[in-house]
Amino acid sequence: MKQYLIKRVLLAAGILFAISIITFFVLNIIPGDPVALMLGDNADPQAIETVRHNLGMDKPLVQQYLEWITGFMTGNMGESYFQHKPVSSMLVTSFGYTARLAAVSYAVALALGLSIGIIAALNRGNAIDHTLMTLAVAGISAPSFWVAIVLQIFIGLRFKAIPISGLGKPAAYLLPCLSLGMRYAASIARITRTSMLEVMNQDFIRTARAKGLSRRRTVMVHMFRNALIPIITVVGTDLTTLFAGSMLTESVFNIPGMGALLVDNITKRDIPVVQGGVMVVAMLCVLIYLAVDLLYAAVDPNIRLGGDR
């Protein structure tokens, strides 16, 4: 078990390192000089040179990378070109919004998705199953930003109590979380159903019935826990795309989260902000994958067993 853990942590560190290299070089070998953009079209080449020098942009790329990554590890992500604020504080502010939006949305998605999936599996083949699964396919196929706009049109504009922008009042969470959560609810429902159906046909479920356990106990204790492993995988992948998904939702509802920050600064070519943002999100994703791996071990003792031998 310990070995398994160490291996996973080392791998995660390696992945992060690789991502930092890719991010840095992708973002820094780009056409279009941010400095020229910063100073306007008629900037004096001499002035551009000075600013480039002040920002350390005339140094070799490798050196720039090393400076950036050592800074990053000590929490110093540099300063925004345009706003002259530390990137870390900008990220903290906007991350707060994104995290709240993502957390509430995913909680909604889990509750909805798991129950829909279980209900569909228990009703396999009948009208309830078909209806729920058709809805689920529609759910994964509809772009969340479009669902958000549709919800604004049909709910937000009709009911004054439900705001269609910002995250001020609790009611403001309703539409963004519904539109973002729906997609994930659909994917959780699909995998839950598949995985439940797979478990349902296994011998130990027959054993549970032959033992005279109640249906409720058979479903919740024997089926569900065994069905959980593929579900955890999907949850892990989902959580990583959740950050990306919330960027779109933020843009519809004018929420000043990570999405807005990144899109804004990509357009402005404010490299330190984009770089820091991408790295922070990547870090979160890798951590989530790590957590998922550990969760497997918690749910399935057979994995712990394998790790020991």
Add this chain to the structure above:
Amino acid sequence: MSETVLSVEHLSVAFFTERGVLPTVDDVSFTLQKSKTIGIVGESGCGKSMTVNGILQMVPAPGRVTGGSVKLGGEELVGMPEKKLAGKRGSEIALIFQEPMTSLNPLMTCGRQISETILAHKRISRAEADKRALHLIEQVGIPMPEKVFHSIPGELSGGMRQRIVIAMALCNNPAVLICDEPTTALDVTVQAQILRLINDIKRDFGSGVIFITHDMGVIRQMADDVMVMYAGQVVEYVHVDELFRNPLHPYTQGLIRCIPGMNDSDGELYIIEGSVPMRNALPKGCLFAPRCPYATERCRLERPGLLGTPAHRVRCFRNEDGKGVEKT
């Protein structure tokens, strides 16, 4: 006087599929006495396991029990509400499965799997149930019961797991114990141990045992009465000694000839030609006729009933007069 614990009359099971109704168990009747074993033999696909499912009212969709009656201690199981059935399963009638590798929940400790079976039927505390489970683990001959109690199935060998399954089946002193090929997946040495354990249980607990296998050797060791099944029908039903002394149905004769001799396992083996017919393409006459060396025109056109004497029933026209036929 022996006490009847289970009586099955005219039990039929069929599957309702897109391709039509497939009869899987056809008119099976038998009675089981306390402390007795009835053996059910036949090739795979002959309806042995579906008979078990029919008895337990656990036929998987799209199949269902289409007729007959199953009386457990005088109570009718066919048509009993699911809730009440659950109260019977695992307490009055218990099941030991073929595959010890897959019939235990891989994520739950063995002890818990036993104690939850007890708790499902008895109003006792969790601690008491655990204590009883531990005792049972010891009773089925597992060394270091405490360690095994806290192990998950993945940590145990096949034989050990089967002992756990048996302990689980025993935990509420069932009147009827159904063993569905309990040793097929195990090594020969382990097989002998498990068979002895099942015989001990029958003696100590007084359960009636239904023992299903395709292995004629095992049947000879375990059963009092034997029911030979073919394509969902009982083809011969007789006491075990008589079965081996004087098998009447050509299928039974074939099965007995298929048993490899004790020492000549690489000698020439007898093979029954052909295979069990598909349920959607059953022959018009006797179901065994296509594979039967004695089949006549009549066998191909007319389906025989269960003939013979009450002590020795056989589904074959050659035995219509009840005298039996010469051995081949």
Add this chain to the structure above:
Amino acid sequence: MGERNRDASRGYYQESWRVLKRNPVAMVCMIIVILLTLVAVLAPFIAPYDPNAIDMPSKLKAPCPEHLFGCDEMGRDILSRCIYGCRISLSVGLVSQLIALVIGYFMGVCAGYFGGKVDAVISFMIQVFSSLPDLLLAMALMFALGRGLANLYIALGVLSWAKTARLIRGTVLQLKQKEYVQACRIDGGSSLRIIMRHLLPNCIPTLIITVTMGIPSAILSEASLSFLGLGVRSPMASWGAMISASKMFIRTSPFYSLFPGFCMIITVIAFNMLGDGLRDALDPKLRK
């Protein structure tokens, strides 16, 4: 050598086709996909107006007989723009997935076939790429490459290769165990020959499934990027860009948001369900 490509022989595809034909949902979706492809190819002949023709007097005109889907904020015909948008969506889906397929197949085969260090390096790369959220990586790439259709192809192709590579690697690892591949290796068949003659035909079912399943997610990614303003250049008519533009007008002209979204949902559902059907038909493990 009749046994050689047993798993991917003609009989196998006939059987798969038979299974697929019996699946009405997949067949309907296949017809929709064919129709959408026709719409995309024949866009200039089908579209009633020039998608980029500005006509300020009819700006934000509600749906009417002349403009079935209405007009946008510059008076451009929304129906025509949706038809041209289909072109962009399908081409992005297809081209990006073909790029992903080539990279993914090559990497996956190398990893599975050569094993050892090659496998370790490629598997690590697969993990790196699948650790990043697709959209974020696409945003970074679009940031580096700049907006535009060709760059979309590249960005979306580059970021979906990992999924294909992972699947192909798994398939190849299984195939490697098969007798005929081992026999060929013992006979001294060259690696390239084995990869092209023996492994490729057997990977085709997997490739068909990944491409069909990859197209809808690429379409969604394109729409997301265009929605964020990082996709196609204006005035190109992308469904995502149209939805993005429409969000200013939800109070006055809700139809503007709805139509491109419907186009999108239909397209994505059709590909997803067709993919499901193909998987059921082509994956022998599920068929048994």
